[in-house]
């Protein structure tokens with residue numbers, strides 16, 4: 001048995017519609033459509049262009065159906081936390097706001113003080129990020145849009161609603177809102193009430209694999225069902241980590257680096273809260289115990305400032321720069337918003353008494369070294385806080401192509417790194433659909449075994465004798481540890 005399914009995967013920088021040909025023997029991916037994504041500033045607010053994203057998704061689905069008239073299903077994933085509000089007629093109340101918009105400035109501390117940090121972590125298990133949906137909705141609570149809203153839909157659910165006319169909320173992405181109860185995986189009515197948010201916004205939840213409607217007639221030349229997948233891109237990416245057994249850490253590496261381990265139960269200790277680790281919902285009831293590391297965003301945004309587009313050339317030049325010469329804490333919130341990134345890095349270097357990088361290559365080396373160092377820290381903390389031993393680090397997503405980052409991550413962690421698949425998110429999305437169709441069977445172990453048989457992976461081994469240098473580097477950036 002085999003089937004072709006479409007995986008729609010929207011990232012902060014680009015989106016793609018992939019067709020996966022899945023059988024019990026393996027999975028082959030082909031790109032049907034790829035397009036740029038990015039914020040649009042309207043007056044003072046940073047938005048996503050949701051109608052354009054929908055149009056691009058349709059273009060991709062039409063291309064997919066043209067090649068596979070028997071397309072068996074489509075699944076959608078995207079970045080987390082952002083949402084559209086629908087009024088009582090189902091109309092969109094304004095374009096969704098981008099999580100890097102400044103409207104949440106200062107909201108998180110006020111809200112956390114009101115709710116209590118311990119109670120909030122004990123209820124949701126989530127790391128504090130200023131853009132969590134809880135804080136975005138709190139920032140918007142007094143707007144006419146919220147007053148008129150009947151339903152909040154996260155980005156993949158919004159696109160799915162436009163395709164099918166059926167509204168639903170997929171649970172892995174709902175877990176990133178900081179409004180879900182970490183134990184029951186249902187909306188936390190107590191939290192929603194204490195946060196002063198309207199309970200009507202939070203509708204019925206779906207699980208990955210659930211049917212989510214059928215693409216409306218006339219949109220594409222076939223009757224294609226929509227299947228709920230791990231609609232949080234990171235949840236789909238973790239499905240496609242080609243690990244064997246459980247002693248692994250993963251880094252889903254793209255705009256963000258999501259660094260952690262997979263667990264059967266959440267970790268809700270005070271130490272975990274203080275280290276700002278999150279317990280997001282994974283596919284098949286797993287827990288994605290991880291922390292957000294600022295990721296390749298820092299490099300992408302620097303390249304935007306330089307007007308440089310040739311990443312391979314820049315990384316080759318960075319590889320020739322001296323190692324660990326300048327380091328920054330990439331997780332400093334100062335690097336979160338869009339804007340002049342090299343200037344912020346230069347300011348951080350100057351403030352810490354380090355030489356300021358003097359070329360794009362030197363800046364890039366600083367960023368990649370600093371990112372590898374942040375990977376080391378998060379991998380070690382995830383392992384220590386969860387008690388899960390880690391023998392290997394899997395890097396999936398676009399960052400798996402970055403050979404310099406993969407090697408430096410192996411060196412920094414003192415562990416072998418397995419890099420790939422690059423298209424982990426689309427693969428995880430497709431496999432969950434294929435399983436719902438009965439084309440493949442089993443648990444995450446079986447899906448991963450299928451990927452190990454068919455995907456190209458590359459191994460990196462830590463260089464000998466570098467631990468002392470990385471330990472010293474960590475002490476420079478985080479002197480208290």
Ligand code: LFR
Pocket residue numbers: 011012078079080081082099232233234255256258292
């Ligand atoms: C990665 C990701 C992260 C989430 C961030 C913002 O693409 O989904 O998991 O924290 O984007 O939504």
